[in-house]
Amino acid sequence: MEGAHSSEVDAQAAVEIAEIAGAMLVELRARGGSAEQLKAAGDSSSHELIMTELQRRFPADAVLSEEGADDLVRLGCSRVWIVDPLDGTREFSEPPRVDWAVHVALVVDGELTAGAVALPARGLTLGTATPSPRRATHDGPPRLVVSRTRPTAHAAFLAERMHAELVPMGSAGAKAMAVVLGEADVYAHSGGQYEWDSAAPVAVAAAAGLHVSRLDGSPLRYNQANPWLPDLLICRPDLAAEVIALCREVESTAGK
Secondary structure (H helix, E strand, O other), X not given: OHHHHHHHHHHXXXXXXXXXXXXXXXXXXXXXXXXXXXXXXXXXXXXXXXXHHHHHHOOOOEEEEOOOOOOHHHHHOOEEEEEEEEEOHHHHOOOOOOOOEEEEEEEEOOEEEEEEEEEHHHOEEEEOOOOOOOXXXXXXXXXXXXXXXXXXXXXXXXXXXXXXXXXXXXXXXXXXXXXXXXXXXEEEEOOOEEHHHHHHHHHHHHHOOOEEEOOOOOOOOOOOOOOEEOOEEEEOHHHHHHHHHHHHHHHHHHOO
């Protein structure tokens, strides 16, 4: 029971920290400023707040943050928090856009065990503490979330072959949570990301019963020496086999 209690504490802490950071960012954004001022202040302020909270609550744990120096001591640590203090900095700097997020996740011995994604501009926080229920299957064509500025070749291929509707959106967290919330069906990203871009979204999506993997169906690995992840798939379980097969077809075609 001690382990279960610890897991519950971790999951609740992820939610609380993401919410605290999100509330601070909403307040900071409301004060106004140029896009560059908002970007800089949002990234640094949220990073400092999250680091302070994690140090206070879990002083022995390691942290990998987008805005912090990567201390490779984390590779020898059992517990590592992986955070993106402000995912979707560009969208944050463009009020009233809501497609930005705060990510807080925990990896224990290489496995994601807790996570939370705050969507502060929407007043929502989704976490592993209270997983979102699976949504009813969408009756229309699959809805595929894509980057509003850099849609990938994989996305275009999937949209054509699946007769999918493209849903442009900002941050990785916002895209992943759109699938969790039932507002989209597939998030297939081939442009490469860092661990902090997907750790919390993957934890939340998996807890909600969604399929999570690399585009070829292989498992996602976290707290690696190189935190770069080439691709990511979060989707409804009933669509996973089709999406993976199509992504493999793209790779096979590109290799010829």
